[in-house]
Every structure is written in C-alpha cells, then in structure tokens.
Amino acid sequence: MPALFLASASPRRRELLTQIGVPFSLLSVSIDETPHRAETPDAYVQRLAREKALAGLALVSDRSACVLGADTTVVLDGRILGKPADRADALAMLQVLSGREHQVMTAVALANETDCAVRLVASQVRFRAITPVEAERYWSSGEPKDKAGSYAIQGLGAVFVSGLQG
Numbered sequence: 001m002p003a004l005f006l007a008s009a010s011p012r013r014r015e016l017l018t019q020i021g022v023p024f025s026l027l028s029v030s031i032d033e034t035p036h037r038a039e040t041p042d043a044y045v046q047r048l049a050r051e052k053a054l055a056g057l058a059l060v061s062d063r064s065a066c067v068l069g070a071d072t073t074v075v076l077d078g079r080i081l082g083k084p085a086d087r088a089d090a091l092a093m094l095q096v097l098s099g100r101e102h103q104v105m106t107a108v109a110l111a112n113e114t115d116c117a118v119r120l121v122a123s124q125v126r127f128r129a130i131t132p133v134e135a136e137r138y139w140s141s142g143e144p145k146d147k148a149g150s151y152a153i154q155g156l157g158a159v160f161v162s163g164l165q166g
Helices: 011-019 041-057 087-097 132-140 156-160
Strands: 004-007 025-027 066-076 079-081 101-111 116-127 161-165
Touching (some): 004 011, 066 087
C-alpha cells in the first residue's frame, strides 16, 4: 500500500484518520487562502484542498505516495466566512450566524504523482439565537480562533446548533 501523507495542521483531521486506523505521516504546508475574485464558495474550498494536497506532494520524495489535503469553509448568503482575524471578527461572524441557516462545505483532495481527485460535501446548519454574552464566553474558550465561521460543530460550538442536514 502506498504511503499516505496528511497535508494539514488541523488536529481534527489527524484525529479522524487515527480513529479509523489509517496510518499516515504529517506534512506542514502553507498556501495562500485568499479567495480569488468572483470565486464561488464551492470552487474556493475545492481549490484550497487541491492546493494543500499538491503542495504536500511536492515535499514528498516517495513517488508512490498519496497526499490528502482538505479544507472547510462556512458560507452564509453566498459569502465565505473563513477563520476569524481577531476577537471582533469572530464575534461579528457569530452574530451574523445567530438564528440563521448556513452551509458548511468541506472538500478533500487526494493527490499522487499522476492525479488529484477532489470531492466536496455540503451540510446545512441552523444556529439558534446566540447572545452576546454566549459569543464572548465562546471566544474566551479559545475554540473559535482557528475555525472557519468562528465555530467548531464537533466541539463547544455544538451548543449553538438547532438543526443539521447533510
């Protein structure tokens, strides 16, 4: 079986692969995550997953290796909500998501020497109303600091979810 490399800094992605018993090695990659002008959210998240996988592949000397890249973004009314720049940005994102339905898009890319396959999944998430005090407490937990849309559905952010489809 070819070696698998994970091109991601996400502890959650490492945890998922470990949970299903897939052996892998970590790669540290850095790409520009700025959305391109007029880029749709689905094209954006797929591009980032692909670029992470290909950047990781460039670091690997084993030509039979496969590199997995992934990215997740939150989309509200067609607008990409990436990782918050700071506290104010995170609180603003949580406020606009409060009481609203939005999409969470995740793309995964698997690259080898000859191909790069990309898949996209999208979920609809509904948040209950979030009070400013709740948003502030959530920020203070540290969890939203490096999360798209300023929340982690698999963590403390789950308390804001009132509905999930997909």
